[in-house]
Amino acid sequence: MIRITGIGAVSAAGGNVPETLESFRSGMRNAGPVTLFDTPLEYPVFEVKQIPEKYFLEGQRTLSLAIIAVEEALGEAGLENDLSGLRIGVCLGTTVACQLNDLDFYQSYHSTGTASMTPVERYLKGNLAEFVSRKFKAKGPVLTIVNACSSGTDSIGVALSWLNNGFCDIAIAGGSDELNRIPLCGFGSLGIVSSELCAPFDSARKGLNLGEGAGVMILERKESAERRGRFSDLYLSGYGSASDSYHLTAPRPDGAGLERAIMKALSDSGISPGEISFVNAHGTATQDNDLVEGNTLGRIFGTELKMLSTKGYTGHTLGAAGGLEAVFSAAALREGWIPASAGFNNKDENIPLMPVREKTEIRGTYALSTSLAFGGNNAAIVIGRICDDKKH
Amino acid sequence: MNINGIGIVFTRGRGIESLDKALQEGWQAPAEREIKGRKTFAYIVDQHTISDRTLLKNMRRADKLSKMAVVAASDALESSGIKDLNRKRIGIITATALGAHVTTFNFLDDILQYGDAGVSPTTFSNSVHNAVASYISSALGIEGPTLTVTQFFFAFHSALQLAQAWLLEGRCDYVLAGAVEQYGDVLGYIHDTKLVPAPGGRIRPFHFKPACQVPGEGSVFFLLGNKKQDNSFCEIHNVLLNADEKDTPQADLDIIDADGLLEDETVYKNCLSSAVPAASYSPLFGSMLSGSAFNCAAGALMLRNQKVYANPAADNARGLNIVTDTVSCNIELIRCIRYNCLGEKAIIQLGA
Numbered sequence: 001m002i003r004i005t006g007i008g009a010v011s012a013a014g015g016n017v018p019e020t021l022e023s024f025r026s027g028m029r030n031a032g033p034v035t036l037f038d039t040p041l042e043y044p045v046f047e048v049k050q051i052p053e054k055y056f057l058e059g060q061r062t063l064s065l066a067i068i069a070v071e072e073a074l075g076e077a078g079l080e081n082d083l084s085g086l087r088i089g090v091c092l093g094t095t096v097a098c099q100l101n102d103l104d105f106y107q108s109y110h111s112t113g114t115a116s117m118t119p120v121e122r123y124l125k126g127n128l129a130e131f132v133s134r135k136f137k138a139k140g141p142v143l144t145i146v147n148a149c150s151s152g153t154d155s156i157g158v159a160l161s162w163l164n165n166g167f168c169d170i171a172i173a174g175g176s177d178e179l180n181r182i183p184l185c186g187f188g189s190l191g192i193v194s195s196e197l198c199a200p201f202d203s204a205r206k207g208l209n210l211g212e213g214a215g216v217m218i219l220e221r222k223e224s225a226e227r228r229g230r231f232s233d234l235y236l237s238g239y240g241s242a243s244d245s246y247h248l249t250a251p252r253p254d255g256a257g258l259e260r261a262i263m264k265a266l267s268d269s270g271i272s273p274g275e276i277s278f279v280n281a282h283g284t285a286t287q288d289n290d291l292v293e294g295n296t297l298g299r300i301f302g303t304e305l306k307m308l309s310t311k312g313y314t315g316h317t318l319g320a321a322g323g324l325e326a327v328f329s330a331a332a333l334r335e336g337w338i339p340a341s342a343g344f345n346n347k348d349e350n351i352p353l354m355p356v357r358e359k360t361e362i363r364g365t366y367a368l369s370t371s372l373a374f375g376g377n378n379a380a381i382v383i384g385r386i387c388d389d390k391k392h
Numbered sequence: 393m394n395i396n397g398i399g400i401v402f403t404r405g406r407g408i409e410s411l412d413k414a415l416q417e418g419w420q421a422p423a424e425r426e427i428k429g430r431k432t433f434a435y436i437v438d439q440h441t442i443s444d445r446t447l448l449k450n451m452r453r454a455d456k457l458s459k460m461a462v463v464a465a466s467d468a469l470e471s472s473g474i475k476d477l478n479r480k481r482i483g484i485i486t487a488t489a490l491g492a493h494v495t496t497f498n499f500l501d502d503i504l505q506y507g508d509a510g511v512s513p514t515t516f517s518n519s520v521h522n523a524v525a526s527y528i529s530s531a532l533g534i535e536g537p538t539l540t541v542t543q544f545f546f547a548f549h550s551a552l553q554l555a556q557a558w559l560l561e562g563r564c565d566y567v568l569a570g571a572v573e574q575y576g577d578v579l580g581y582i583h584d585t586k587l588v589p590a591p592g593g594r595i596r597p598f599h600f601k602p603a604c605q606v607p608g609e610g611s612v613f614f615l616l617g618n619k620k621q622d623n624s625f626c627e628i629h630n631v632l633l634n635a636d637e638k639d640t641p642q643a644d645l646d647i648i649d650a651d652g653l654l655e656d657e658t659v660y661k662n663c664l665s666s667a668v669p670a671a672s673y674s675p676l677f678g679s680m681l682s683g684s685a686f687n688c689a690a691g692a693l694m695l696r697n698q699k700v701y702a703n704p705a706a707d708n709a710r711g712l713n714i715v716t717d718t719v720s721c722n723i724e725l726i727r728c729i730r731y732n733c734l735g736e737k738a739i740i741q742l743g744a
Binding site for chain 1: 427428429479480484490491493496497499500501502503504507508509511512513516517518519520521522523525526527529530533534535536537538539540541542543544546550553554556557558560561563578581582585586633634
């Protein structure tokens with residue numbers, strides 16, 4: 001069994017997990033205009049308002065966000081100190097940090113034929129997982145997953161494979177992405193960004209809002225956790241992934257790829273759909289995503305399923321989304337409640353189920369978190385919680 | 393884990409036969425290019441090499457990076473000769489260090505020229521790192537897990553390691569794992585500014601210091617499976633990251649990935665044994681951060697053909713035990729060795 005011995009999160013909803021839960025409890029949506037860079041695009045975004053000085057890295061905001069979440073997660077896992085004696089893998093997802101998309105560098109090269117190598121050096125030292133691994137002196141496999149919007153969920157799934165195959169004893173897994181001008185322009189050009197606050201699964205939804213953040217889990221083999229004297233009531237029980245084999249940007253209309261990913265995550269966990277207490281859906285608030293995802297979830301779990309999208313609190317954080325939503329799902333299982341699915345008001349008659357409209361108590365021991373990516377990859381993880389009477 | 397099929401696209405052509413031919417013919421001068429008034433070299437894949445109208449019929453808007461990868465991945469399936477593959481049970485792992493940087497720069501051109509609201513959605517979609525894997529999935533009808541991974545030196549090794557895990561777990565019956573990199577003039581500029589350009593376009597893997605490079609491009613994909621098949625090339629015994637020498641048995645041949653991407657490649661000299669012949673085929677492909685995949689393909693071909701191929705760059709000022717002739721011989725084990733700029737090492741152990 002793979003334990004979740006620590007979780008960490010930073011997003012517009014909060015600088016750590018407790019702050020985030022407070023935003024969820026109060027229904028706070030911290031969106032506003034873009035302040036991080038100049039752009040004429042007037043879309044609301046979910047920015048992290050302040051990065052503490054000790055985490056600031058010039059031109060490497062994605063890494064700063066990651067370090068905040070990793071430190072919080074390591075702290076909960078009792079791994080604050082030197083990790084060099086442990087077999088720790090690092091598997092993190094991103095979209096922005098993998099690209100050399102420095103506009104000043106490119107503009108200089110383009111216009112003069114020369115450019116400073118400083119942004120290149122920064123890029124070459126800024127591979128997300130490599131950076132985190134070196135910073136924390138982790139000795140184990142290292143991999144950055146660049147699977148667009150499912151990167152965070154896939155990273156957790158890859159870490160699960162590493163742990164199950166004995167490649168490492170502990171894994172730092174999740175995702176991180178900054179709000180960046182390039183994807184804002186790109187998503188804007190695709191016509192899927194809303195000029196209002198996003199409304200996942202709502203009949204009047206107009207598209208996504210971009211956000212930023214990082215969500216990280218410390219995953220650990222049971223024997224390792226026990227050896228360190230750590231107990232956790234949370235565990236990662238399954239992962240599934242499947243490709244649509246359909247289109248570069250649009251999800252497959254019948255949701256067959258997503259369904260296979262979910263069913264694989266359930267079978268990995270040895271459970272049936274009825275044992276899922278809630279689903280933290282990808283729920284971007286685009287027409288296509290929510291239609292396909294809502295219908296697929298309805299088909300598998302029935303119309304009474306408790307489900308939500310937390311993107312109403314964080315925006316779509318791209319490579320971080322799967323990591324953040326895994327953390328939120330784990331925290332919700334532990335807390336026993338899920339927040340209202342922010343932005344949802346009106347049922348879409350083409351979607352057979354609705355997200356929860358208010359803070360809702362949950363019972364049960366399993367949660368599912370889903371991600372649908374550009375390129376047609378679908379990923380799902382199942383997180384479990386050990387009930388109090390089974391803890392010992 | 394077995395290599396059941398290989399597909400390759402590189403400057404000398406497409407397909408495993410092209411690799412065999414290039415290994416037999418040896419070094420050829422790369423293309424000369426002029427970038428912003430400077431002359432330089434690069435190992436470029438000719439557009440004709442990847443003009444496959446049937447395979448790429450729905451990829452008119454895809455970039456060269458994706459087309460090279462789709463062709464290589466398709467050829468890997470084809471070369472396996474395995475009939476009735478269940479495509480829902482095939483996974484894809486694409487490794488790339490730099491991804492779609494050429495398309496990303498095209499997108500930056502859009503922003504500079506037309507402003508934030510005037511950019512092309514098609515260019516943006518193709519600039520995303522996992523566009524390549526998406527095209528492979530849709531062009532080949534593969535519906536298993538599809539992943540894109542990145543690191544600067546060991547992305548391909550990590551992809552192989554993960555493929556091994558997926559096969560062991562039964563997550564897939566086969567995994568198409570491979571690497572792809574594209575050349576662009578901005579990359580050429582970065583190479584020539586940060587690293588030493590190879591005089592005359594000739595990479596000298598056994599010169600070590602100063603190491604010199606010529607950027608390359610291409611793609612290699614491997615169809616990996618648990619079982620040996622009729623057309624199998626070899627086994628991958630192990631993929632070791634940050635390995636000590638003592639972790640690996642002595643091989644019949646060491647292939648080093650020295651290609652000038654480290655300023656000082658003396659680490660490669662230090663890992664070689666006088667008792668084991670050494671080779672490096674980077675002068676055939678060019679210098680690429682995922683170049684290990686190409687040398688791995690050469691190693692797999694040698695094991696299948698039971699033949700060693702002469703080093704394409706023969707200069708051997710240090711008198712090392714390097715392969716100088718192409719000869720048939722008995723080979724059981726090959727080590728493919730890669731170092732990164734921190735002196736960390738990755739080894740792929742290939743066995744007959």
